[in-house]
Amino acid sequence: MLVFVDWSDDLARLVEVRDGLNVSWAKTEVNVYPEDYGQVASVLGFASANNLSVYPFCMGTNPVGPTVKTKIGLVFSRLNSVLEVSPENLYVSAQSGCPLTSLSAELDKRGLYLPTDYAGSMGGWASANAVSAYSTWYGMPRELVLGAKICTGDGVLVSSGSKTTKFSSGYKVWKSLIGSLGWLGVFVELYCRVYPKPEVFVSGVGDTSLLNTLLRGGLRPLCVWVVFEAGGREALGAVFGGYASALKRINTSLRLSEGILKPTTLEGNIVTVASKKGLESEYAKRALSVLKGDMAIAYVGSGVVRLSVKDFSYVEKARRLLGVPIIVERGDYNGDYWGYHPAVLKKLKQALDPKGVLSPGKFCLEHS
Amino acid sequence: MDVRREVEEIVGARWVVEGEDAALFGFDAFTAVKRRPRLVALPADEEQTVRLIALLYRSCTPMVFRGSGTSLSGSTVALTGEEVVVSLTRLNRVYSCEGLEIEVGPGLANVLVTRHAPHDLFYAPDPSSYSVCSIGGNVSHDSGGIHVPKYGSTFNSVVKLRVALCDGSVEDVGGTPYFNGANIFVGSEGSLGAVLRATLRLHPRPETTRTVLGAFQDVASAARAVSAIYEEGVIPAAVEMMDRNSIDVVEKSRYKAGYPDCAALLLVECDGYTPQVEEEVRRVRLVFECLGGEVMVPENPAESSRLWLGRKGAFPAMGVVSPAYLTLDSIVPRTELASVLEEVGRIAERYGVMVANVFHAADGNLHPLIPYNPESPKSLENALRAGWEIVEASMRCGGVPSGEHGVGIEKARFMHQYYSQSELEVLWRIKRAFDPDRLLNPYKMLYENPPETGDRVVSLLYTKPWEAE
Numbered sequence: 001m002l003v004f005v006d007w008s009d010d011l012a013r014l015v016e017v018r019d020g021l022n023v024s025w026a027k028t029e030v031n032v033y034p035e036d037y038g039q040v041a042s043v044l045g046f047a048s049a050n051n052l053s054v055y056p057f058c059m060g061t062n063p064v065g066p067t068v069k070t071k072i073g074l075v076f077s078r079l080n081s082v083l084e085v086s087p088e089n090l091y092v093s094a095q096s097g098c099p100l101t102s103l104s105a106e107l108d109k110r111g112l113y114l115p116t117d118y119a120g121s122m123g124g125w126a127s128a129n130a131v132s133a134y135s136t137w138y139g140m141p142r143e144l145v146l147g148a149k150i151c152t153g154d155g156v157l158v159s160s161g162s163k164t165t166k167f168s169s170g171y172k173v174w175k176s177l178i179g180s181l182g183w184l185g186v187f188v189e190l191y192c193r194v195y196p197k198p199e200v201f202v203s204g205v206g207d208t209s210l211l212n213t214l215l216r217g218g219l220r221p222l223c224v225w226v227v228f229e230a231g232g233r234e235a236l237g238a239v240f241g242g243y244a245s246a247l248k249r250i251n252t253s254l255r256l257s258e259g260i261l262k263p264t265t266l267e268g269n270i271v272t273v274a275s276k277k278g279l280e281s282e283y284a285k286r287a288l289s290v291l292k293g294d295m296a297i298a299y300v301g302s303g304v305v306r307l308s309v310k311d312f313s314y315v316e317k318a319r320r321l322l323g324v325p326i327i328v329e330r331g332d333y334n335g336d337y338w339g340y341h342p343a344v345l346k347k348l349k350q351a352l353d354p355k356g357v358l359s360p361g362k363f364c365l366e367h368s
Numbered sequence: 369m370d371v372r373r374e375v376e377e378i379v380g381a382r383w384v385v386e387g388e389d390a391a392l393f394g395f396d397a398f399t400a401v402k403r404r405p406r407l408v409a410l411p412a413d414e415e416q417t418v419r420l421i422a423l424l425y426r427s428c429t430p431m432v433f434r435g436s437g438t439s440l441s442g443s444t445v446a447l448t449g450e451e452v453v454v455s456l457t458r459l460n461r462v463y464s465c466e467g468l469e470i471e472v473g474p475g476l477a478n479v480l481v482t483r484h485a486p487h488d489l490f491y492a493p494d495p496s497s498y499s500v501c502s503i504g505g506n507v508s509h510d511s512g513g514i515h516v517p518k519y520g521s522t523f524n525s526v527v528k529l530r531v532a533l534c535d536g537s538v539e540d541v542g543g544t545p546y547f548n549g550a551n552i553f554v555g556s557e558g559s560l561g562a563v564l565r566a567t568l569r570l571h572p573r574p575e576t577t578r579t580v581l582g583a584f585q586d587v588a589s590a591a592r593a594v595s596a597i598y599e600e601g602v603i604p605a606a607v608e609m610m611d612r613n614s615i616d617v618v619e620k621s622r623y624k625a626g627y628p629d630c631a632a633l634l635l636v637e638c639d640g641y642t643p644q645v646e647e648e649v650r651r652v653r654l655v656f657e658c659l660g661g662e663v664m665v666p667e668n669p670a671e672s673s674r675l676w677l678g679r680k681g682a683f684p685a686m687g688v689v690s691p692a693y694l695t696l697d698s699i700v701p702r703t704e705l706a707s708v709l710e711e712v713g714r715i716a717e718r719y720g721v722m723v724a725n726v727f728h729a730a731d732g733n734l735h736p737l738i739p740y741n742p743e744s745p746k747s748l749e750n751a752l753r754a755g756w757e758i759v760e761a762s763m764r765c766g767g768v769p770s771g772e773h774g775v776g777i778e779k780a781r782f783m784h785q786y787y788s789q790s791e792l793e794v795l796w797r798i799k800r801a802f803d804p805d806r807l808l809n810p811y812k813m814l815y816e817n818p819p820e821t822g823d824r825v826v827s828l829l830y831t832k833p834w835e836a837e
Contacts, residue, residue, distance in 0.1 A: 278467030
């Protein structure tokens with residue numbers, strides 16, 4: 001049943017309003033379902049003018065950071081179209097609520113692919129700057145998103161970046177939103193770089209002694225990840241992509257067994273370690289030990305290690321000992337989820353969400 | 369407050385330049401505008417740089433951060449003459465190299481990054497000026513180069529930055545998968561703060577590198593071949609195009625490469641795992657032949673180097689036809705290349721200028737080179753106007769004013785055309801958040817009212833396209 005609050009009648013004149021959300025990762029009083037970009041801008045303009053907090057989300061498959069409680073949930077599920085696929089120019093444009101499964105299906109028809117195994121929406125993928133096994137070679141959304149239409153916290157629609165491969169024509173506003181979890185602004189439409197789908201993918205499993213050869217041997221694997229378990233077991237997975245004739249002997253020559261190493265992702269309480277690129281395995285082993293975790297995945301070449309942990313008792317100790325950013329990605333934590341609060345981000349918040357309505361508490365504890 | 373004396377106290381009298389000598393810091397590779405800065409200061413290290421910035425900001429002194437002075441958009445020119453140039457060339461240390469990361473000062477030349485990397489790694493972004501341009505400038509312009517198609521622009525290689533803000537604070541930003549404060553600084557042209565240190569990503573050297581040259585008798589076929597390469601599943605490391613004018617210029621210069629007589633040539637580089645590269649070369653060759661191209665595949669590295677030397681020498685080779693030239697860098701979707709190049713030809717004819725096109729074809733990043741006589745204001749104005757029409761034609765085709773050189777002075781007028789008023793206001797909000805008094809690189813990228821310099825060229829550059837001239 002819809003809970004009416006004093007401002008919701010006004011909001012309902014702008015956009016469809018429904019019951020809010022009450023789940024572990026977000027609590028909202030009402031949810032709104034914009035059907036076009038103008039409605040997104042209207043909602044955020046209204047929220048900003050009335051000091052109403054807003055939590056933007058779509059599928060809710062990959063919540064990151066602390067639970068947010070807001071007045072309004074801004075749901076992108078109706079902005080879910082693939083707008084354009086350009087095989088000649090190798091880009092795709094899609095609305096931010098578009099599920100990556102739908103996008104992948106469209107790309108597949110054209111012999112293209114977006115290198116990620118993320119399960120969720122385009123906007124969620126970009127907002128989380130989600131790492132995947134493919135990040136070894138292709139990087140993360142930070143590298144793959146060419147441009148976007150975004151909306152600021154006070155409801156200004158901005159085109160930033162473009163569909164071209166490079167852009168040096170003004171501040172990279174869209175790039176600042178990548179990884180900012182909807183705290184600086186929201187994506188309404190994204191332009192992403194896509195690639196010709198390789199003729200074959202060849203996957204293999206091996207031991208970690210191959211790591212240096214794979215990482216620095218000039219072979220250019222698309223994916224390399226290493227799984228470490230608390231008991232000391234460790235294994236390496238790799239994926240190559242290319243022409244069948246070229247890759248027919250690659251596994252044999254590297255002494256890799258055919259197969260796909262599992263898992264490629266984690267469940268439960270998750271901690272992310274921002275390692276130095278190329279040293280993910282070393283950081284994974286140390287973090288697993290210090291955090292007393294169950295399992296760690298080193299996404300080799302990405303600078304990201306993710307660990308599943310029983311609890312977060314050793315997060316502060318790990319921050320001190322490892323000396324790199326350690327983030328509580330998922331789970332209930334009483335401390336600081338992020339461990340870093342640069343003034344630069346507060347300045348960007350001031351510029352892009354001047355009233356601080358977007359996801360208060362998601363990042364800095366206080367908005368100045 | 370005696371700013372000069374305080375600057376001297378920070379950096380030492382030996383490292384303060386003024387008067388005639390300061391004029392050497394008054395221009396960059398956008399040679400159309402030359403202005404003498406009020407003062408040039410060359411701090412020795414991060415600590416001096418931070419103190420200097422805080423001093424200048426406190427005393428309401430505008431400042432311009434500068435590296436090697438190779439900006440093609442004029443973004444390091446002290447436009448009003450009131451600016452103090454903060455030269456970061458002495459901050460050229462290599463701090464560390466671990467894993468796939470190297471941490472360097474902003475004054476280090478691009479070419480030296482790879483030289484300081486382990487033998488099996490290299491730094492990918494390679495603008496034409498890579499032998500002299502500095503990393504700080506590369507970050508500030510988000511510079512590209514010929515290897516962007518596979519390795520991305522400078523942005524993709526920036527892991528972390530240490531930045532100095534106007535209030536004298538220093539922040540380490542980036543290096544995190546989530547909230548990343550480094551992103552906004554890449555391409556911000558020194559208008560938000562100074563880059564004190566950059567942690568850059570290195571790439572493993574490929575097992576094999578091969579070059580394929582395709583010579584075409586019409587530009588449209590060469591342009592079509594660029595997309596066709598990708599349709600064959602090839603991800604080339606580089607695809608460069610040169611038109612007849614640029615080939616002629618190179619062949620008359622000391623960069624002579626023995627290029628075939630053709631309307632357009634494509635130089636393709638494939639790199640990676642040897643069997644994969646061999647198959648890519650076979651397919652590129654096939655694409656070229658199917659589109660009527662004459663193909664040359666060098667059999668040894670020396671022959672490949674000769675072909676690439678011609679391409680890399682195309683800019684300086686322009687000296688053969690003119691002592692000065694403009695270099696544009698608008699970018700269009702690959703599919704628009706042929707039509708935009710045709711339009712460039714029509715514009716060149718209309719203005720009576722010889723335009724040489726030598727550019728990053730895989731990125732759709734045009735580099736029309738427009739020669740002018742630096743002794744003739746009329747010749748410069750003519751070249752500028754031809755260039756503006758080319759940028760406008762690119763924008764009409766879904767392109768953007770700058771792909772890799774930045775906005776600077778050269779394209780400031782297009783910001784009001786490319787962005788809506790509300791979009792510009794958001795960019796201004798960012799500017800004000802970092803630089804409330806607008807003292808960091810004033811009049812570059814963003815401006816409200818044109819600078820009052822009394823210089824005819826500056827007035828032209830800051831005239832909005834729809835305003836009567």
